[in-house]
Amino acid sequence: MRLTRIAVATSAVALFALAGCSAQPAATEKPAGEKAAAAALEDGKLIVATEGTYPPFSFHKDGAGELTGYDVEVARAVAEKLGVEIEFQETQWDAIFAGLDAGRFETIANQVTINDERKAKYTFSTPYTVSPGVIVVPEDNTDITSFDDLDGKTTAQSLSSNWGALAEESGATVEPVEGWAQAVALLEDGRIDATINDELTVLDYTKQHPETGVKIAAETPEAGEMAFVFTNDNDDLAEAVDGALAELAEDGTLADLGQEFFGADVSK
Known part of the structure; x- marks a missing residue:
């Protein structure tokens, strides 16, 4: 009987310990987009190329003020969803793909049209602008x-x-x-x-x-689709950006930005 009591007591202590462990608050799990972005961005920063001279998509207020525009604000919203900082590198259009290839930035936000030639070389996000x-x-x-x-x-x-x-x-x-x-x-x-x-x-x-x-x-008879563009070795980041864009579409952010710059939702 003594052995039985000891066994029961030992079991009770073990169960109590397990219950105590399970009662501890679980660590907050990062959303999938943040985890994917963290894996692709070692320093937690998304570096984005844009012209800065292409209103209303990428320009400076009053010519020399804050960088803004539809593409710029969409990129900022994406970075916020991913939980990372954002840095813009203003680059002339004719040098922008060379900069992407050289790894000077992770993506381009500058009304890059999806076409067959580019799809053969790069990875695109889902479109965030649709226009002929x-x-x-x-x-x-x-x-x-x-x-x-x-x-x-x-x-x-x-x-x-x-x-x-x-x-x-x-x-x-x-x-x-x-x-x-x-x-x-x-x-x-x-x-x-x-x-x-x-x-x-x-x-x-x-x-x-x-x-x-x-x-x-x-x-043109068909509308063009514009998206973020990545090198083909950056699929994880592209998938994370897709997830962020889906959330921005669902919560109305893309529609609101379209209204702000164009008076209409231009994302679909």
């Missing part, structure tokens, strides 16, 4: 009403951009520029026949500059 490309011409131009009409005409484009490739495919002679601001200035000065760009860029510009004297002549 458009041909922009002077208001009095009646010769260009379709992409076929660009054959033999002169456009101004960033050579490494999706729009530059489209202009060349349409038969245009392309004058290289760094971005939209230079292209539209050449168009307003009458030095080129047209330029191609994202519809949202053009609509924002004409809203800010009603005296501009340019108009949209035609648009």
Whole structure:
């Protein structure tokens, strides 16, 4: 009987100890996105490339103030969801993919259009902008009403951009520029026949500059999809960003940012 009592007492102590252990508060588990981001970002910082001269997507308030824009604020919201700091590196468009390849930053937030050529080399997030490309011409131009009409005409484009490739495919002679601001200035000065760009860029510009004297002549039959882009060895971070974007869509953040910069949800 004594042995039985000892065994029972020992069992009771063990059960009490187990119960005491289970009563301890469990360590807070990080969300999957934060864990994936932490694995991909050793220093807990997301370094993002953007132009800083591409309103309303990436620009400085009043020309020299805080960096902002639709892409910039989407990137900030993603970093917040991932629980990491964010650092922007302002880079000219024509050097931006070389910088990504060299590892100077983890991703690009600058209206990068998803296309077959880029998909063969890079990994993309889910799109956070959906918008067609458009041909922009002077208001009095009646010769260009379709992409076929660009054959033999002169456009101004960033050579490494999706729009530059489209202009060349349409038969245009392309004058290289760094971005939209230079292209539209050449168009307003009458030095080129047209330029191609994202519809949202053009609509924002004409809203800010009603005296501009340019108009949209035609648009692509299908809307383009713009997303964050990563090197193919950074799949973990791309998946984490996808998770953050899904949360931002669900909680209305993407729609709110679209309303702020465009007056509409441009994420779908």
